[in-house]
Structure formats: C-alpha cells, structure tokens
C-alpha cells in the first residue's frame with residue numbers, strides 16, 4: 254500500500270541529476286538512475302516512471318535524440334574532397350528540411366555516380382558543389398549515391414571565377430560571368446533548390 258501511494262507521488266515527477274526519487278525499499282534502481290546509500294537518485298534530467306511489476310524506478314531522459322540520416326534518405330551535401338574514385342561530402346540537411354548542425358561525413362564511390370562508365374570524379378563533381386544524394390547505410394561514415402535523375406549537383410560555382418553556374422546541356426554548366434563550361438553529373442533539379 255505504501256508503495257502504491259509512493260508510486261502515485263513520484264510518477265511523472267521531473268527529476269534533475271542527483272535528486273532523490275525514493276528509497277530502495279520502495280523501488281530498485283532501473284534506467285537512468287543510481288543508488289547512493291539506499292537512496293535512488295536521478296542520473297539525468299528526466300521524468301520519473303516507476304514500474305510496479307518489476308518494483309523498479311526509471312527515468313525517461315529529456316535529452317533530444319538527434320535525428321540521423323538513415324538508409325534511403327535523400328540529403329544535401331557539399332563536396333569537400335575529390336579523389337579519382339571517391340568523393341567525400343559533408344551532409345548538412347535532409348530533403349525533408351531537417352538541418353544537421355554538425356554535418357555528417359559521407360563518401361560516394363565512383364560506381365555510385367551513374368549507370369554509364371565514369372573515368373574519374375573530376376568529370377562529374379567539383380569541390381564546393383552542392384549535391385543531392387541518397388544515403389545507402391544507417392551509420393557514419395555514410396555511403397551515398399547520386400545515380401538517379403533527381404540526384405547529383407544542384408548548385409555549383411565556376412572553378413575559374415567563383416560565379417554561379419547555369420545549366421548549359423544535360424551534363425554541362427556554363428559560368429554566367431566568364432563563359433567557362435564545365436562537366437557535371439547534374440540533378441534534374443539543378444538551380445531549383447530550397448534548403
């Protein structure tokens with residue numbers, strides 16, 4: 254009876270680290286709590302959730318679990334490093350509008366660029382390009398692909414003068430200032446993005 258009364262008192266109580274929740278004779282320590290000399294205390298900021306069946310007390314942490322990219326997500330990234338067969342990108346937002354304050358590192362292998370043969374990355378991407386890519390796995394380092402029509406470069410700047418490039422042909426861009434023409438694996442959404 255005492256335990257049930259106590260349970261009602263502490264259920265949904267907001268606890269801060271170190272705060273006493275109950276004594277171990279009432280409830281044993283469960284998740285996100287610890288025992289200190291017979292007293293169960295909160296280990297994190299959270300809401301108290303007792304479990305009468307197991308006779309334990311748990312906390313539901315108030316921390317925000319960061320939303321991570323997962324397999325199949327379409328994301329935006331900036332190209333940071335190019336090798337012959339590997340591009341390294343920083344994933345900074347998802348297509349659905351989620352922004353990642355600490356960008357995730359991703360890699361694109363040369364075989365994930367397009368169905369047809371690509372000699373090396375310098376033919377299809379340049380450092381500084383903003384690309385739309387599909388995530389292929391569920392944890393860092395992420396692998397990504399840009400094969401689909403909607404995937405690929407969505408914004409690029411001239412490697413000679415730094416001005417924005419305009420779509421010229423299906424796989425080329427033209428600098429609006431100096432007229433320089435460069436090859437890319439373009440997204441059909443090139444120049445038409447809202448990040």
Ligand SMILES: [Zn+2]
Pocket residue numbers: 411412413414415416428429430431432433
């Ligand atoms: Zn230019």
